[in-house]
Amino acid sequence: MTSSMASSADVPPVISPRTHRLPFLAVSSRLAMIAVGGWLVVYVLNLDLTALFLILAAGITAFGILAIAVFKWRVVARIA
Numbered sequence: 001m002t003s004s005m006a007s008s009a010d011v012p013p014v015i016s017p018r019t020h021r022l023p024f025l026a027v028s029s030r031l032a033m034i035a036v037g038g039w040l041v042v043y044v045l046n047l048d049l050t051a052l053f054l055i056l057a058a059g060i061t062a063f064g065i066l067a068i069a070v071f072k073w074r075v076v077a078r079i080a
Contacts, residue, residue: 030063
């Protein structure tokens, strides 16, 4: 066994067995937030579909920025 193979075996995997449920929880929480937010916009605030679209676009943008930040924090920092 070479020294490079021995050192690569010491590195833990990026995804541990305990985190296999996190994608399901992430998608479920997004779905719940969209459902509650849409209900609030349409029925409670009495706004139209244009406002609903703008709020959904802002939410998608926020989730995208958050995903980029987490990727840079977790993956890129581990590589560097």
